Amino acid sequence: MVNLRVNGRERTFGGDPSMPLMWYLRDELGLTGTKYGCGVALCGACTVHLDGEAVRSCGVPMSDVGGKAVITIEGLDARGEHPVQIAWRNLGVPQCGYCQCGQIMQAAALLKAKPAPSDKEITDAMSGNLCRCGCYQRIHAAVRAAAKGA
């Protein structure tokens, strides 16, 4: 049995301990804002916060999350008004939108650790999150805008 907290709620998981956290969130809890993109921690679409740190949930087995707190995009802000989410909307960042939850979770973790990042720190922090539509210019600008608003 694995006991964990997801978006503030206590959960118990009794299935295959090798199951990645991503599939647990998506298939078992229905938290589909955490996206599947590669399964091997190369694209960042499944980024969540594990005890406050941004992690690729596809690379974290359930056996590693006992006693930990997971925040997904659905739990980032009750009204969807985290400064990063607001900046994303103000700058019209998304195209298809599929990678954006992961991007937002990554950016939110960055700003929590570094409220006023340099341009290079933004680029470095966001370089693990792929966007095939190519929204990087606006992603960078939105992280910068969110930092100013924070």
Add this chain to the structure above:
Amino acid sequence: MTHHRTQAAPVILNVSRRGLIKGMAAGGGLVLAAQFARPARAYPTGADAMPNKTVSDPHVFVQIARNGIVTIVAARAEMGTGAARTTLPLIVADELDADWSKVRVVQSLGDEKKYGNQDTDGSRSVRHFIQPMRLCGASARTMLEQAAAKRWGVNAAECVAQNHEIVHKPSGRKLGYGDVAEDAAKLPTPAASRVKLKEQSAFRYMGKGNVPLVDLFDITVGAATYGQDVRLNDMKYAVIARPPVVGGKVASFDATETMKVAGVEKVVTLDPTPAPAKFAPLGGVAVIAKNTWAALKGRDALKITWDDGPNRSYDSAAYKAMLEANVRKPGKMERNQGDVEKALASAAKVVTAEYYGPHLHHATMEPPAATARMLDGKWDVWAPVQSPGGTRDDVAAALGVKPEDVNLNCTLLGGGFGRKSKCDFAIEAALLSKAMAGATVKVVWTREDDVRHGFYHTVTVDRFEAGLDASNKVVAWRHRSAAPTFMANFEPDPKRPSGIELGMGWVDTPFNIPNIRMESGEAPAQIRVGWFRSVNNVMHAWSVQSFIAELAAQLGRDQKDFLLEMIGPGRIVDPRKQVSTAFWDYGEPFETYPIDTGRLRKVAELAAERAGWGRTLPKGHGLGIAAHRSFVSYIATVVEVVVDDKGSYTIPRVDTAIDCGFCVNPERVRSQIEGASVMGLTLARYGEITVKNGRVEQGNFDDVPIVRIDESPKETRVHIVEHGINVPASGVGEPGVPPFAPALCNAIFAATGKRIRKLPIGEKIA
């Protein structure tokens, strides 16, 4: 006369010029209004040649509730351009004079008989639907005005829709749209000739860029639903082990270990379809389980022996050599102007170069996925497909039922780029549900499945021979090309390009050269070749625009000046009588969308000017330019590159000028062009799928790299050529990609003197 009070002054002037007398003679106010209405269809488009054409009936697309909420149906697929769910609805809302805060958008089922063509492809959504959607909104507005007039017992010509209200002009009385919606809905749709479209000066949303993406909030909170995200009660999850070689099949398999995996419920074999298979699934062995992870573990435990079939010999390295051989000898004439043989023979100098562009893969961030079930005798399918209507038909055919028995729900697409035009994954879901007696089955493709079982961008060799006369003027241009055709999906392998492929940056070459000849070389397809965003334009624009720059360099000319000289003066280039296969102008009537070199020149000049062409650059910097017409739009890009002494390169700035006719949603046009820079850089820097023994050698983002934010162009500036509503809207989703790679390669040449004739470039310039 009542129309004086309802029409703005400039319109009355127009009316008088068009003959008011004739209109008056025709009778009452409404007829009069029709006489001075702008014609609802101002120009013909290729929409009429598409299956099921277009529909503009507001009874189909618009619903208004009693509380005034306007619901607009989106019938095309939304894959990230914003066209389907934001731009087309805002056109309807604008003509309806609706308050956008009271507009909702709902996605239709796949049903082309009802909604018109739904095949979201070819950068066609706005250019084919701007006119029908304007008519739709204006018709709905007219019906609301008529309903209000009837309620008040006044002449409809005295009633005007303004910002979600109908106003009776003489009395100032008002009714909300919701107040008259039910009455209006009972009215017949007015004849198009009786519907007056807005003047451009009255547009609220068209051309403004003031409407955010309809799904913006949902996307940022994780509530937007893509095909991978569909969840239904009692859903089962499937993954499929597909034949590694196209045309291969299962020789034998052992699922003993698979069935021991907790959560695995069933193993099902799927038959392959012999070529030409259209979008039919590849077949294989499916593992169906209680969750995705169990299905994946079950698949890993399968022991399968494959019978690879005839394509086991496909080797992309050997294939390259074959394509090169086939363009070094005369091929089939595809376009001929003048006498190239003679001109080359008598030329003072002949410059020759060959370019190679490999297979590319779409790598949509959302890998394919689909869900199907049978309920009450009907099949329900949820899938992120670019052609909801076509998918419905293909699924029905695979199930052996009528299209009316299939409900095709089109989810959001996590990227499409042409991959999701092919609905093999939706058919898989339907067949697996059938194998499970109609149970709900979701097929999940992993990234490796996606990379190894794609419909790849073709592989291309382009060979150029340019003849120069004694005064260094280009007098002959022979362009041979060989690339397997995507038509091999639909007919026994033709081995030669279709008219569609020929028209994408090849036989439509606009240069001002007296002797021009295009020849195709033979190229059999041994893999699933599909269309990738911008299609054949990608490699033709790269090779043609690179070769132009090569000539400029050989002649010691400025690249931009020489490009403009090659384009020549502003004129209409008409290759229709010079081609051996009927000229394909992106499916459009040539008269509406001719090849206008004046517009091509203008974007090249605009991009160059905004990029500061000619400015002094620091050491290691270079500027490159490329201009290319595609999807009946005109685009030019200037790339600035910085190359360090180790050959690493970065891109501080990109300037792209686009002329897409009347620009409905400039904000989304900018985002498309910004994104096109990144996709253009990805294909130039990394794009390559290789095949050995019929098997794709790549699998995930470690060997199919996508440009990341730290490698991305720092800034892409977008310069939109402004036009009025009278200039037909043209494509936007695809045209941004083709000019990027040649502009980059030309910039690299300017910075280093190194010419790139083989893609991808790689992380360093060799």
